[in-house]
Amino acid sequence: MPDFKKILNTLYEETKQLSDTGKVATYIPELASISPNKFGICLLDIEKESYQVGNFDECFSVQSISKVLTLAMAMGIVGEKVWDRVDVEPSGDPFNHLSLLEQENGIPRNPLINAGAIVIADILVSELKDPKKEFLDFVHKISGDSTIRYDEKVAQSEKATGFKNYAAANLLKSYGNLKNDVIEVLDFYFYQCSLSMSCAQLCHTFYLFINRGRCMQNLEFLTVSQVKRINALMLTCGFYDEAGEFAFEVGLPGKSGVGGGIVALLPKRFCVTVWSPGLNLKGNSSRGMAALERLTTLSDLSIF
Numbered sequence: 431m432p433d434f435k436k437i438l439n440t441l442y443e444e445t446k447q448l449s450d451t452g453k454v455a456t457y458i459p460e461l462a463s464i465s466p467n468k469f470g471i472c473l474l475d476i477e478k479e480s481y482q483v484g485n486f487d488e489c490f491s492v493q494s495i496s497k498v499l500t501l502a503m504a505m506g507i508v509g510e511k512v513w514d515r516v517d518v519e520p521s522g523d524p525f526n527h528l529s530l531l532e533q534e535n536g537i538p539r540n541p542l543i544n545a546g547a548i549v550i551a552d553i554l555v556s557e558l559k560d561p562k563k564e565f566l567d568f569v570h571k572i573s574g575d576s577t578i579r580y581d582e583k584v585a586q587s588e589k590a591t592g593f594k595n596y597a598a599a600n601l602l603k604s605y606g607n608l609k610n611d612v613i614e615v616l617d618f619y620f621y622q623c624s625l626s627m628s629c630a631q632l633c634h635t636f637y638l639f640i641n642r643g644r645c646m647q648n649l650e651f652l653t654v655s656q657v658k659r660i661n662a663l664m665l666t667c668g669f670y671d672e673a674g675e676f677a678f679e680v681g682l683p684g685k686s687g688v689g690g691g692i693v694a695l696l697p698k699r700f701c702v703t704v705w706s707p708g709l710n711l712k713g714n715s716s717r718g719m720a721a722l723e724r725l726t727t728l729s730d731l732s733i734f
């Protein structure tokens with residue numbers, strides 16, 4: 431294994447100096463008040479050794495990173511039936527675009543764009559008695575950490591302002607690809623996005639994606655084939671219209687959120703989470719992308 435401690439310290443100091451650290455998301459009002467200076471990194475290797483720097487232990491809003499976790503939970507419950515209602519192609523569009531959804535008769539391009547994640551939320555609302563509680567229980571189990579919580583203020587803030595998501599859900603409903611009530615499904619979707627987690631907690635949660643479906647406590651949540659598929663989706667669809675750039679510059683499967691977090695991983699080797707709230711024009715953490723580019727360059731590790 432490379433000297434991750436040294437590499438993290440080096441890339442942290444380098445990327446801290448960057449002048450263009452992007453802009454904090456303001457379209458969800460509650461996210462607008464976060465300091466753009468926050469910057470944390472945690473890396474967890476397959477041997478469960480962890481390395482960290484900066485604000486790695488501070489909770490932030492995971493937002494779209496949660497889409498990977500709801501997908502994992504839905505695949506665990508309904509298996510490959512998920513793909514009857516959501517495709518597995520990159521969209522090349524921003525996360526909240528609706529035009530392809532209309533062109534493609536209400537079948538979202540993939541489960542990591544908003545429309546796809548709303549269909550996954552609908553599946554969980556159909557399958558679970560108390561979706562918000564049971565999803566949080568699932569996150570507690572796979573992370574081994576029962577302190578993880580939703581951020582009520584963030585959930586309510588998005589509920590009051592998430593008009594594009596209401597539009598997406600209504601469009602899905604009009605094509606027959608939403609079985610439950612729009613408001614009920616979006617209530618669950620806004621709560622999943624409001625999960626508040628630190629870089630360290632995200633690494634523990636994503637450990638199962640580097641460990642062939644087994645969590646930190648060695649319990650099996652997904653089959654090897656399911657994990658490979660989710661990792662493939664993170665590579666091709668995890669960064670919306672910047673998925674190509676992320677593969678090109680970083681070379682790892684990963685998922686971003688508008689809270690400024692990025693989780694990326696190298697199967698069987700390590701997972702890493704970076705948090706820096708300033709976003710680039712495509713809605714991905716500016717400093718996070720730069721830091722991960724340095725990580726795969728300095729460690730000479732990527733899926734390629």
Ligand code: DON
Pocket residue numbers: 492493494495525526544588595623686687688689713714
């Ligand atoms: O649906 C939304 O707009 C947010 N809750 C999540 C968006 C997000 O994180 C997009 N990703 N980078």
